């Protein structure tokens with residue numbers, strides 16, 4: 127067996143990435159009757175390139191998927207991308223703009239062609255990147271939200287919801303983005319705190335000279351569209367004015383004074399202006415009081431003809447002019463600075479304009495009821511569980527979902543409007559004539575659906591619905607969803623609602639919500655801060671496996687993940703350690719490793735299998751519970767501190783049973799495979815074992831706990847050996863002895879452990895470079911001595927090396943240690959929080975410090 131000197135992941139990672147795909151080992155089969163584990167990917171935007179957040183998500187998914195595949199489950203990770211309506215449209219529109227073309231001039235069809243051409247060219251960037259990073263998806267089942275099959279599912283869902291009365295078209299106040307020229311949902315609206323002003327404006331009461339009502343507003347230009355002022359029924363100050371009218375300044379319009387809770391007696395003057403066409407709360411109040419809606423701002427954020435002399439002005443210009451004019455006529459009482467939360471478009475950062483428009487809506491309340499129920503009764507489990515609260519808060523306060531978007535890229539709404547009788551026809555296929563009047567003058571609705579409408583169907587549309595496919599029967603409901611908290615509402619909640627409605631069954635059994643990847647200072651990564659880690663750069667630098675490992679080590683449920691260069695570097699060192707261990711093994715081990723060892727195994731072999739058993743048991747549990755950090759730490763500790771630091775060293779001493787070493791190593795590679803797939807495949811393929819085995823480590827068995835391997839007696843025995851070697855090494859370091867020089871010493875012990883220690887005299891001599899004499903008696907006072915509960919180890923060091931100054935320093939250090947430990951043990955806060963294990967360790971250390979101190983003195 128041969129292995130190169132240097133660990134160079136770049137040499138083999140691309141090879142295995144492609145080989146896994148070519149050999150079809152990630153392909154699932156619906157004919158396979160084994161237990162199912164299925165998961166659909168949160169589809170990345172087709173415009174996307176892989177960022178570190180994807181890499182975290184995909185690594186967590188991949189660990190779980192590889193784990194289940196190795197457990198022998200019928201495992202499916204279904205990949206795909208989202209057409210991402212607004213994001214993609216903007217990318218292509220920007221490209222056209224660079225060519226000097228306004229996409230609107232191009233027309234809808236030509237524009238759509240351009241987007242498809244763009245998709246064909248760069249739409250699979252993210253797929254290539256995912257393959258390179260080892261994502262074990264079944265690419266034969268790759269889906270795109272605009273695939274014909276998925277588009278059919280979208281139309282089917284739309285028509286069924288419409289027929290059930292759960293989709294309607296209505297006048298509604300939407301958040302309108304004047305830049306993107308589309309309605310955007312509440313969720314796409316970002317609220318930013320800005321310093322604004324509160325303008326106090328006087329409206330004269332008609333028929334009562336000298337009497338005024340003062341309203342306060344942050345948007346004085348909207349007063350042009352006021353159709354009432356409101357006072358509160360409980361507010362004595364104004365009750366006599368109920369039924370009267372005020373004269374709207376600048377517009378000279380008479381508007382009523384109404385009683386409504388919109389006016390809060392405790393806020394401002396207690397009087398509010400009512401502008402039903404430009405504010406959501408006023409819109410509702412307008413409906414209650416049957417007020418006219420006067421639109422004074424249009425979809426381009428310009429003033430309309432209804433704004434009289436201000437018509438044609440931009441909304442912010444109009445604001446200046448209105449304020450100036452109010453001041454001129456003496457209607458402006460005062461202006462005060464005011465902190466406000468301004469709704470802006472997440473994409474273009476433009477302040478949104480609340481506008482009334484005709485849009486399509488999904489009536490969500492009836493869908494939400496079921497979606498709340500399945501989470502409450504545990505059919506869908508959130509991990510960490512505290513996300514249920516966030517989910518419920520939203521579901522209980524859910525508003526109708528505006529699903530129409532004024533875009534060209536997406537699923538066009540399957541509705542046709544009759545040019546003659548104005549009938550609207552909703553249908554699966556384009557109708558030729560109007561069912562009401564027979565006219566052929568039918569035009570399809572120009573809007574497309576919100577992107578989340580199609581991704582809400584993702585868990586079943588990707589499996590072939592509305593056809594009753596074998597995939598659907600086999601893989602739905604999916605087992606798990608792993609995603610970020612930022613799309614809990616956009617996506618997760620919609621999938622639960624639509625899955626329950628159309629499949630009569632939840633879309634997934636568990637939802638694991640992962641954290642954010644942060645930098646060394648725990649800062650969010652952002653382009654503006656310049657602290658973004660590009661996965662393609664760091665995987666090139668450290669190897670994919672090392673970056674995966676670095677991410678996993680921080681991936682504890684419910685926490686954000688800190689990713690630093692140091693962590694990636696040390697993960698690379700870890701990979702390198704395993705590489706070197708393999709090299710060492712391959713050079714020493716016999717040509718073939720027997721499947722079963724004959725006769726009694728050497729003690730170090732029984733020990734490593736016992737440790738392997740513990741690691742396997744804990745790793746199975748950790749991955750099952752999505753405690754990725756724990757799994758990563760377990761395999762790290764096993765390989766580095768047990769396999770390399772102790773086992774291989776002991777093996778060098780004993781020099782026998784190499785086939786056991788190879789077998790333990792092979793088992794450990796399988797344990798590590800989900801975390802570091804490339805390194806483990808590379809080494810596993812080079813291992814020559816007798817007997818049949820699968821063609822890839824990815825198809826081999828994940829190590830399971832094995833009672834026969836569990837050997838507490840052997841662990842205790844080797845524990846004694848480790849203690850003595852560690853004591854001797856510490857003593858050597860403390861006494862600043864030449865690390866290469868051999869010393870003699872005496873081990874004093876009055877228990878049966880002495881015989882055990884004596885059995886390992888050779889190993890101790892090799893590992894600690896100390897030749898020991900063993901005495902079953904109490905230790906005399908000595909200079910170079912270390913002790914634990916059972917042993918006193920005395921090193922026989924030359925007089926010259928006994929230094930009173932250093933001994934004094936040691937005494938001081940020990941006194942400091944004792945004080946520290948005692949302080950901790952006397953601290954009630956610490957004691958109430960620290961795990962019992964930690965407290966035990968401190969107690970043991972304290973006892974150890976005290977004995978050492980006594981001996982030194």
Ligand SMILES: [Zn+2]
Nearest residue numbers: 303306471474
């Ligand atoms: Zn916008």
Ligand SMILES: [Zn+2]
Nearest residue numbers: 544547560563
């Ligand atoms: Zn008609």
